[in-house]
Amino acid sequence: MTTDTLTVVRRRFTLVALLLPAVVILVAVVAQVLLLPAVPAVVATHWGWTGEPDGFAPAWTVPLVTAILGLGLPATLFGASVGGLRRGDHGFAYRLLGAVAFGLAVLIGGLGVATLGIQVGRTDADAAFPVLLLPGVLLAAAAAGWIGWAVQPRVPWHPTPTMPAAEVPVRAGERVVWMQGVTLARGGAVVLWIAFAIGSLAVLPVVFFGDLVTAIISGLVVVVLFVVVATTLRFHVRVDPDGLTAVSAAGWPRVHVPTQDIVSAEVVQVSPFGEFGGWGIRWPGGGRQGVVLRAGEGLLVRRRDGRTLTVTVDDAATAAGLLSAYAALTSARRGD
CATH class of the missing domain: 2.30.29.30 (Pleckstrin-homology domain (PH domain)/Phosphotyrosine-binding domain (PTB))
Known part of the structure; x- marks a missing residue:
């Protein structure tokens, strides 16, 4: 593969995985900050299957979580990939990670804006969750992911040829060990610990301000993240x-x-x-x-x-x- 092609791969990946998500989250956070004066001091942040709110938090935590997750997750995916791209790696996984990063940013930003938007003008955090709101945000995120996929060129990875093994003579009955x-590569370890930190910070508002069941589930997620990092x-x-x-x-x-x-x-x-x-x-x-x-x-x-x-x-x-x-x-x- 030519150097020009690799340059295009890296530039398109940077655009989709880092720059576009940053723009989306910046717009979403600004929109949420502008909505803060028009919503209750404590807002609903989680809804049950019936659409009725069952989790609450201070309104200011919504743009905070949006910024942490919306900037942190795409940045983590970008950081996990950029080293390999600089070495000349390429392939399906890089293209997918770029698309996922863009889709995540739209999902997180959209949910944050929607969370505050449906509570504008209310005095209490009792807003029901509109039935079509979540499917709409998911559809927008999927569309962003598809755009992110389409923008990046298709450059499949071709494995390098294998190399011969060394000659190691072993006689029958002989035990050689x-x-x-x-x-784990330093870059990989840093990325995994950053992902763990982002996940931990994101669940803090839920642990302190959410209901007991949600707090327990969030705590278990943090434990699982730690186990994944520690065992890798x-x-x-x-x-x-x-x-x-x-x-x-x-x-x-x-x-x-x-x-x-x-x-x-x-x-x-x-x-x-x-x-x-x-x-x-x-x-x-x-x-x-x-x-x-x-x-x-x-x-x-x-x-x-x-x-x-x-x-x-x-x-x-x-x-x-x-x-x-x-x-x-x-x-x-x-x-x-």
Whole structure:
């Protein structure tokens, strides 16, 4: 792919994922601030299935949450992607993230304006939620996402050729173990912690001003976000006669491929977003799985059932060579 094409990909992504969402949220926040004098000091912020309000908060928290989420989430998606784009990565995931960022901004901004707009002129926070309001905002967000998708060029990612494994001689009955640790790329860790912080800040008004059930659900969301971040920061990778094992430093999750299931092991260059759509344990489809914590060198294991596992790790050539040796010994014992 030419340099000019990559430049267009980066510029369109920046427009859709960062600049357009910022404009949308700026307009939405200004509109909400202008509406504040015309709404009650405490407004409804959540409605039940019947359309009656069941959650309340000070009116000023609505533009605050809109700004935090509406600017923070697209910025987080942009920050998670821009490093790879600068390296020359590209593909479906980047295009999708740009579209999602724009759609999220319209959704968050639209809901914030609607929340205050339906309560203009009231003295109490008793406004019912119009039936067609949420579908209308969702439709606008979907349209923004489609526009964001269409604006960006279609440039599919093509995996790089595999590289040969190192020769690792292993005799029958001999036990050789290879171990490495891999840490989430600094940019990925920063993005994940920012996402966690944004999520935590966004639920604070709900925890302090919402009803008990909503507060508990919001608190559980924060806990889940923390677990996702904490279990993604570092993995330990091990190759031994039993096969390949990758386990989070937290002890979970764990991925294992038994030696008898291995057809081959190779060295590859990995693009987290281009190939897998992000960091962590990924399932991009087509029988592929990845433990992807950074870009660069990785180990690709092909299974007998056609599935593959890719693990980003240093010294992948040695790991691939040792796995290949163990797989060959296992096949010889079975008479394959």
